[in-house]
Amino acid sequence: MDARFINLTPENLADEQVSCIIRSKKPHPGIEAKKHWLAERLVEGHVFRKLDAKATVFIEYAPLETAWVPIVGDNYIYLYCLWVYGAPKGQGYGRALMEYCLADARAKGKSGVCMLGAKKQKSWLSDQSFAKKYGFEVVDTTNNGYELLALSFDGGMPRFAPGAKEERIERQELTIYYDFQCPYVPGHIESLKRYCEDKGVPLSLVQVDSLQKAKELPCVFNNWAVFYQGNFETVNLVDTAYVERILKK
Incomplete structure (x- = not known):
């Protein structure tokens, strides 16, 4: 697979697409809101990596300590979203993005990577069956059928916050x-x-x-x-x- 990926930065954020909604240069309220939110997160270690093309191919993750989710744990990465949609599917992009995230977590000395899942796959959550191929496993659950999946590098595990x-x-x-x-x-x-x-x-x-x-x-x-x-x-x-x-x- 010959593909070029780029990471969003404070310097290129204004000019790059955020991949979820593919638009021309015409302003879109959701994209503008997303970019404003991202601008404040990127300086916290938030990563948004995308295919350098007009396509919905990206991964988004952050240090769990600064991830806006009710999940707690020591030294983890939280994976918000991994999405490959439409024609780019089946070309290995999802694998490349997941492997980049896991390698980045290891390089930064993290204890592992976690993500939100459910007993029955939800349409607005990343594909948990794909994540399980990399060793992610269920480490916490809620009464409503949601699950916390994690791939631990050192045995430590995250958990849902009590609330x-x-x-x-x-x-x-x-x-x-x-x-x-x-x-x-x-x-x-x-x-x-x-x-x-x-x-x-x-x-x-x-x-x-x-x-x-x-x-x-x-x-x-x-x-x-x-x-x-x-x-x-x-x-x-x-x-x-x-x-x-x-x-x-």
């Missing part, structure tokens, strides 16, 4: 926790706001805008989480059809 297993909040209305790590988030937020306004459905939107808030969340989280009637529902970015199903419960 992540609560899966309950006091608010009864439809409640969305979100940050701008994913460029699809702003569009989903606007769509849900319009739907709830049209239908008269109470909606609470809670922006996770700090590392502390992310680590103390009452559920698992990768950049999005949905509650209804006080119960945690999903980390999937939901559309209006999904919301209608939730409301009928």
Whole structure:
């Protein structure tokens, strides 16, 4: 495989695509929000590595200590997203990106790499069956079927923060926790706001805008989480059809 990958940096961020949403130079609110979020994370050791082409081929990971997820552990890397979509699939890009992440973690003296998974694969989470081929295994679980997968280099293991297993909040209305790590988030937020306004459905939107808030969340989280009637529902970015199903419960 002959491919050139590049890492986003504070110097090239403004000019590079973030791969999730392929656009022309016309501004896109999700991409702009993502780049603003990334600009503050890159200086913390966050890595966004992508194929140097107009394609959805990238990996995104960060030191667990500064990763905006309710997962804790010593000296780990958290893998937010590994995505190869469309025509580039089947060309070895996913393998190249995963191997880069694992080699980078070892070179930095990390204890291992971890990621969010589930007993049943979720559409907005990285392919856990692919990760398990590299030795990732389930090291923690929640009552709602989510799993923490980890590949340990030295025997140490990460775990969900205590709050992540609560899966309950006091608010009864439809409640969305979100940050701008994913460029699809702003569009989903606007769509849900319009739907709830049209239908008269109470909606609470809670922006996770700090590392502390992310680590103390009452559920698992990768950049999005949905509650209804006080119960945690999903980390999937939901559309209006999904919301209608939730409301009928």
